[in-house]
Amino acid sequence: MRDTDSLIDSLAHDAFKKVPQPTIERLSAYLQCIRGLRDEERDTASSAEIARRTGINAAQLRKDLSYFGEFGTPGLGYDLQALETQLTRIMGLDEERDVLLIGAGNLGRALSSYTGFGRRGFRIVAAFDLDGEKVGTSLGNIPIFHLQELSRRNTELGAQVGLVAVPSSAAQEAVDALVAAGVKAILNFAPATIGVRPGITIRNVDLTSQMEILSFYLRHG
Amino acid sequence: MRDTDSLIDSLAHDAFKKVPQPTIERLSAYLQCIRGLRDEERDTASSAEIARRTGINAAQLRKDLSYFGEFGTPGLGYDLQALETQLTRIMGLDEERDVLLIGAGNLGRALSSYTGFGRRGFRIVAAFDLDGEKVGTSLGNIPIFHLQELSRRNTELGAQVGLVAVPSSAAQEAVDALVAAGVKAILNFAPATIGVRPGITIRNVDLTSQMEILSFYLRHG
DNA sequence: GTATGTGAATTTCTTCACAGCA
DNA sequence: TGCTGTGAAGAAATTCACATAC
Numbered sequence: 001m002r003d004t005d006s007l008i009d010s011l012a013h014d015a016f017k018k019v020p021q022p023t024i025e026r027l028s029a030y031l032q033c034i035r036g037l038r039d040e041e042r043d044t045a046s047s048a049e050i051a052r053r054t055g056i057n058a059a060q061l062r063k064d065l066s067y068f069g070e071f072g073t074p075g076l077g078y079d080l081q082a083l084e085t086q087l088t089r090i091m092g093l094d095e096e097r098d099v100l101l102i103g104a105g106n107l108g109r110a111l112s113s114y115t116g117f118g119r120r121g122f123r124i125v126a127a128f129d130l131d132g133e134k135v136g137t138s139l140g141n142i143p144i145f146h147l148q149e150l151s152r153r154n155t156e157l158g159a160q161v162g163l164v165a166v167p168s169s170a171a172q173e174a175v176d177a178l179v180a181a182g183v184k185a186i187l188n189f190a191p192a193t194i195g196v197r198p199g200i201t202i203r204n205v206d207l208t209s210q211m212e213i214l215s216f217y218l219r220h221g
Numbered sequence: 222m223r224d225t226d227s228l229i230d231s232l233a234h235d236a237f238k239k240v241p242q243p244t245i246e247r248l249s250a251y252l253q254c255i256r257g258l259r260d261e262e263r264d265t266a267s268s269a270e271i272a273r274r275t276g277i278n279a280a281q282l283r284k285d286l287s288y289f290g291e292f293g294t295p296g297l298g299y300d301l302q303a304l305e306t307q308l309t310r311i312m313g314l315d316e317e318r319d320v321l322l323i324g325a326g327n328l329g330r331a332l333s334s335y336t337g338f339g340r341r342g343f344r345i346v347a348a349f350d351l352d353g354e355k356v357g358t359s360l361g362n363i364p365i366f367h368l369q370e371l372s373r374r375n376t377e378l379g380a381q382v383g384l385v386a387v388p389s390s391a392a393q394e395a396v397d398a399l400v401a402a403g404v405k406a407i408l409n410f411a412p413a414t415i416g417v418r419p420g421i422t423i424r425n426v427d428l429t430s431q432m433e434i435l436s437f438y439l440r441h442g
Numbered sequence: 443g444t445a446t447g448t449g450a451a452t453t454t455c456t457t458c459a460c461a462g463c464a
Numbered sequence: 465t466g467c468t469g470t471g472a473a474g475a476a477a478t479t480c481a482c483a484t485a486c
Binding site for chain 2: 016024025027028029031032033053054055090091092093097106107109110111113114116117119120122160161184185186187191192193195201203205206207208209210211212213214215216217218219220221
């Protein structure tokens with residue numbers, strides 16, 4: 001595990017350039033698995049065991065981790081506490097992050113009450129909507145503001161993460177407003193392809209698309 | 222466009238074996254784009270235009286479609302109505318599908334009122350929960366039954382698609398119950414790795430994981 | 443003996459580039 | 465001319481297999 005910490009620090013803002021995209025998406029699965037093992041009071045696990053539990057190949061896991069450092073002990077496996085700490089740092093989950101929610105409809109309400117976010121340090125601090133009826137009310141204790149206020153409110157809040165839970169037709173507008181307000185990472189739930197400028201990360205969670213893919217496999221495969 | 226239809230029919234249950242996974246996931250994006258173009262009263266579009274709109278490379282689109290037939294006209298592009306019809310068939314979206322919902326909490330309620338499913342032919346016909354307080358009530362006009370009744374109810378309903386919106390700790394149990402009841406395709410919203418036997422398709426929509434991935438990019442890249 | 447970390451081999455996916463058709 | 469469909473080339477990701485370390 002040698003000089004891993006200083007390695008991570010030195011590369012913190014600009015590096016990991018050659019890490020495959022799929023690796024990054026798997027890190028979260030490893031972390032989930034490791035948290036589960038720790039809940040079962042386990043201290044160590046081999047790549048083979050984590051592989052079995054996640055359904056990911058053991059060599060894949062070892063290579064994925066190798067992009068970030070050497071975290072295991074030959075003959076023994078991985079110290080779960082240490083690995084959890086390291087992966088948490090690598091993923092940037094060692095700090096709290098404020099989140100803006102756009103759209104206070106059904107989905108927005110469900111997202112606002114989803115406890116899974118808070119557990120990982122994501123806190124929805126404000127919601128925005130175009131509907132005058134909703135503005136001024138709240139979702140639980142999250143205040144709802146008018147979308148026009150987004151930029152102004154976020155100069156105080158300084159949130160860098162946004163959730164877009166509006167109809168498709170309003171999604172690009174919502175994303176543009178978030179980006180203008182300084183948000184750097186966005187989870188979009190609208191079934192639409194949204195363009196953002198380089199430097200902004202957007203990920204789509206498109207239920208319709210997921211159902212269509214299921215439909216394909218139902219017919220074939 | 223020749224004998225495309227008979228090709229699709231003849232291959233209907235066992236084929237498309239060599240279609241790359243990513244291709245299948247993109248088909249849904251093409252379809253979304255094509256519907257949008259049709260809404261704008263457009264009759265044809267080139268691969269270059271669809272590429273621009275979806276952010277997917279034009280050669281990629283052409284190759285993706287080529288796994289299923291020849292749908293374009295050189296010099297002209299694609300007839301949007303014909304292509305929509307073909308893709309709809311390929312994706313299996315030309316028939317209505319009944320869907321079972323497991324978990325009648327916040328997320329379940331949001332899913333039950335999500336109109337996007339119905340628009341693509343997916344209809345949630347019943348919900349199931351372990352909570353005795355909820356059993357016997359309904360989500361909109363979707364009745365809520367006890368999870369124990371799942372198998373018996375589905376002998377009548379015959380649904381092949383399930384949505385799992387329960388806590389992680391109950392997700393494997395919910396999936397097992399669905400599979401036992403004859404469900405073949407499952408969308409799982411719990412942040413957990415679920416095992417299913419071959420022949421069953423399961424896709425995970427893990428918001429926590431998506432947020433963690435955003436967090437990674439927020440720190441690096 | 444056991445299990446990691448990693449170059450090399452393999453497989454999979456994407457992009458190029460162009461022949462052929464409207 | 466304009467654009468498709470596709471074999472060939474290239475890039476990327478996965479898996480193998482083994483030297484190395486405990």
